[in-house]
Amino acid sequence: MKNTSPLLLVVEDDPQFRSLLTTTLENQNYSVVAMSTGRDGLVEVRSQRPNLLILDLGLPDIDGQTLICRLRTWTDLPIIVLSARNQESDITLALDNGADDYLTKPFNTAELLSRIRALLRRTAKLPNAIQEIFQVDNLKVDLTKRQVFVAEKEIHLTPIEFNLLSILVRNAGFVVTHRQLLEKIWGASYVEHSHYLRIYMRQLRQKLEIDCARPRYLLTEAGIGYRLYDGEN
Amino acid sequence: MKIPWNIFFHLLLSLLVPLALTLVAWFFRDILIPSNVLLIYLLGVFFVAIQFGLFSSVLASLISAAAFAFFFAPPIFSLKIADFDNLMGLVIMLIVGTVTSKLTENLRVKSKLIENKERKASALYGLSKALAESRSEKEIIHVAVHHIYAEFKSLNTFLFPDRQRLVHYPDESPLNISLQTVDLNVANWVFQHGQMAGKDTDNLPNESCVYIPLNCSLGTIGVLAMNPIELVEEQQQFLETFVTQIIHALERAKLAEQAKEATLKMQTEALRNSLLSSISHDLRTPLATIIGAATTLETDAERLTENNRKKLANAIAEEAQRISDLTTKILEMAKLETGEVVLNKEWYAPEEIIGSALRCLDKKLKYRQINLHIAQDLALIHVDAVLLQQVIVNLLDNADKYSPVEQPIDIFVEPNTSNLTISIADRGLGISENLLEKIFDKFFQIHTESAQSGVGLGLSICRAIVEAHGGEIHALLREGGGLEMKFNLPVLEKPPVMDLEENGLTL
Numbered sequence: 001m002k003n004t005s006p007l008l009l010v011v012e013d014d015p016q017f018r019s020l021l022t023t024t025l026e027n028q029n030y031s032v033v034a035m036s037t038g039r040d041g042l043v044e045v046r047s048q049r050p051n052l053l054i055l056d057l058g059l060p061d062i063d064g065q066t067l068i069c070r071l072r073t074w075t076d077l078p079i080i081v082l083s084a085r086n087q088e089s090d091i092t093l094a095l096d097n098g099a100d101d102y103l104t105k106p107f108n109t110a111e112l113l114s115r116i117r118a119l120l121r122r123t124a125k126l127p128n129a130i131q132e133i134f135q136v137d138n139l140k141v142d143l144t145k146r147q148v149f150v151a152e153k154e155i156h157l158t159p160i161e162f163n164l165l166s167i168l169v170r171n172a173g174f175v176v177t178h179r180q181l182l183e184k185i186w187g188a189s190y191v192e193h194s195h196y197l198r199i200y201m202r203q204l205r206q207k208l209e210i211d212c213a214r215p216r217y218l219l220t221e222a223g224i225g226y227r228l229y230d231g232e233n
Numbered sequence: 234m235k236i237p238w239n240i241f242f243h244l245l246l247s248l249l250v251p252l253a254l255t256l257v258a259w260f261f262r263d264i265l266i267p268s269n270v271l272l273i274y275l276l277g278v279f280f281v282a283i284q285f286g287l288f289s290s291v292l293a294s295l296i297s298a299a300a301f302a303f304f305f306a307p308p309i310f311s312l313k314i315a316d317f318d319n320l321m322g323l324v325i326m327l328i329v330g331t332v333t334s335k336l337t338e339n340l341r342v343k344s345k346l347i348e349n350k351e352r353k354a355s356a357l358y359g360l361s362k363a364l365a366e367s368r369s370e371k372e373i374i375h376v377a378v379h380h381i382y383a384e385f386k387s388l389n390t391f392l393f394p395d396r397q398r399l400v401h402y403p404d405e406s407p408l409n410i411s412l413q414t415v416d417l418n419v420a421n422w423v424f425q426h427g428q429m430a431g432k433d434t435d436n437l438p439n440e441s442c443v444y445i446p447l448n449c450s451l452g453t454i455g456v457l458a459m460n461p462i463e464l465v466e467e468q469q470q471f472l473e474t475f476v477t478q479i480i481h482a483l484e485r486a487k488l489a490e491q492a493k494e495a496t497l498k499m500q501t502e503a504l505r506n507s508l509l510s511s512i513s514h515d516l517r518t519p520l521a522t523i524i525g526a527a528t529t530l531e532t533d534a535e536r537l538t539e540n541n542r543k544k545l546a547n548a549i550a551e552e553a554q555r556i557s558d559l560t561t562k563i564l565e566m567a568k569l570e571t572g573e574v575v576l577n578k579e580w581y582a583p584e585e586i587i588g589s590a591l592r593c594l595d596k597k598l599k600y601r602q603i604n605l606h607i608a609q610d611l612a613l614i615h616v617d618a619v620l621l622q623q624v625i626v627n628l629l630d631n632a633d634k635y636s637p638v639e640q641p642i643d644i645f646v647e648p649n650t651s652n653l654t655i656s657i658a659d660r661g662l663g664i665s666e667n668l669l670e671k672i673f674d675k676f677f678q679i680h681t682e683s684a685q686s687g688v689g690l691g692l693s694i695c696r697a698i699v700e701a702h703g704g705e706i707h708a709l710l711r712e713g714g715g716l717e718m719k720f721n722l723p724v725l726e727k728p729p730v731m732d733l734e735e736n737g738l739t740l
Contacts, residue, residue, distance in 0.1 A: 088619050089577070106557050108550070178579075195580035195613055195728050202582045213584040213591070213605050220589040223577065223619035 009050035011041035038062030072098035088223035173230035247289035251297040282334035290334035364482035388412040389459035432461040519552035569697040590625035602641035627691040636661030656719035
């Protein structure tokens with residue numbers, strides 16, 4: 001049993017919070033290794049090859065952002081960052097540096113567990129490439145045929161609209177930052193042109209959502225980016 | 234070369250006037266007796282006196298005398314005067330001419346003086362009026378530089394000390410009439426000693442500029458540096474009056490600023506006190522529950538029924554959440570207060586921010602009907618989305634707290650010519666009219682000690698955020714009952730143009 005359960009690495013300097021995380025995660029039958037410094041965390045990533053890293057951004061020895069950058073030079077290990085500061089800029093930077101998801105302290109553990117499950121699910125799928133047909137509720141996106149359906153009715157999208165949607169589909173359930181979207185769709189020189197993104201997001205919502213102000217699929221993470229609803233909470 | 238020409242012209246006229254009169258009188262020589270001719274010459278002398286001053290009029294009267302002797306007093310065509318009466322007349326004319334010329338000259342000088350005084354008075358009036366209308370030190374300096382230049386035609390600049398008590402140029406970019414060739418070492422010497430220095434003064438007379446200390450009851454507050462100008466004593470005094478006026482205005486601005494700082498300090502003090510009392514109450518109560526419940530779970534877990542264990546755990550979670558909300562609000566307010574918040578403005582679609590705010594309160598508003606009245610295709614707004622979302626969340630949270638759950642909440646988003654108005658309206662009990670502004674005060678609570686009450690910061694945070702965006706927020710009583718929280722965001726700039734996709738290109 002223990003051998004098959006995914007190994008989670010927790011890097012958090014506060015002892016109480018570390019112990020809470022360890023207890024909660026072990027209770028969910030995950031194997032947990034907990035470290036208090038970034039240096040130890042890096043060592044453990046190399047030696048233990050964990051399935052997922054939960055990383056506190058405010059570490060005493062290495063800056064969390066630096067740690068993410070260093071890891072991303074050689075591994076795709078899924079990373080969830082924890083930020084105590086509720087600072088969108090820190091979170092955005094971490095995501096742009098390659099973190100997969102984030103939580104701001106305080107958070108409830110159910111939220112953490114659902115993010116962990118979603119990330120592990122995604123990595124499990126990865127080797128066999130991305131599913132080419134994505135479906136959630138009434139929305140169906142066929143990435144190969146480049147077709148989009150809402151309630152069985154085909155919706156016509158412009159190339160950019162489809163491009164935007166397909167990036168979100170490939171990351172369904174995870175937040176994609178404004179910067180990442182702008183860079184992937186329009187190119188690196190457009191990362192400051194956030195209004196492009198707003199206009200196309202509005203158009204996309206007008207085509208796919210019933211009520212643009214209360215989107216069901218294309219969710220806004222204020223100050224950070226967009227997340228496509230994937231059926232999970 | 235202008236002045237010699239002027240004098241030459243005066244002299245020429247003082248020659249021409251008697252000659253012209255001679256011609257006229259010659260024409261009428263048969264009907265005019267010599268004494269009348271003398272009176273005509275006298276008239277000419279007066280005219281010259283009034284117009285050109287003493288010297289010219291004496292000249293004119295001498296020429297008149299000669300002309301009279303030559304043309305009118307027998308024997309004619311000779312400077313001899315045979316008739317004693319004519320001689321007497323001529324002598325009297327000369328005396329009268331000279332005396333009156335002297336008198337007119339005095340009058341002329343006096344009226345010139347008065348004119349000069351009036352001009353100065355009006356210049357001073359103009360300066361003091363402009364100074365009185367200036368509201369900041371910056372404006373005062375602006376006015377002062379302009380007026381000094383207009384009056385004395387001298388490039389000038391004001392230098393003020395920094396924290397290290399060293400004077401330097403103003404931070405603003407210099408005006409085209411600002412003096413920019415100041416020796417700051419000299420300026421600092423003047424600032425420290427409170428004495429004038431520079432060209433033609435007792436200190437450092439070889440300098441190219443003049444440095445005047447701005448001395449007032451607060452000590453030396455700065456230095457005026459100007460290009461040297463040739464000033465007679467009277468103008469020197471005038472410059473001093475000018476500078477004194479400017480110093481007074483600066484002093485007034487400084488004192489006003491100090492008073493403002495003192496009030497701010499008092500307010501901060503008061504804020505700190507209410508913050509402490511509010512923290513001690515609003516944080517301790519939930520902490521008591523948490524510590525109590527947690528210690529019971531720690532020591533008595535085996536004896537508790539499953540149901541009671543759950544209840545205690547639930548209490549811990551709920552109260553902790555409450556503390557978390559409170560701390561977030563207090564920190565946020567503190568950040569806004571200290572001006573630490575830098576608006577991270579980006580272009581957003583208004584409906585998008587409303588949407589993300591609604592999603593934050595998804596669980597809370599599960600059973601509540603929310604009616605959205607949002608205009609179609611609103612222009613993008615340049616805002617800090619995270620903060621603006623916070624405003625909407627706070628307002629929605631209040632509307633939810635203080636109105637019955639079966640009543641809907643309305644959200645209106647309306648564009649106007651120069652702003653975007655957003656309002657969140659409930660059908661609760663409303664509040665009494667005299668509290669409509671008070672609810673935005675920090676730590677103000679209508680229902681103190683009630684379970685629903687927060688720390689009284691939600692609306693103050695809203696106001697601080699909206700004002701940071703240059704907008705206003707107000708509470709209004711709603712027709713048909715309830716409270717409407719209405720705020721606007723000025724739309725100052727249009728979203729940048731973007732290259733749109735070609736429309737024909739659909740999939």
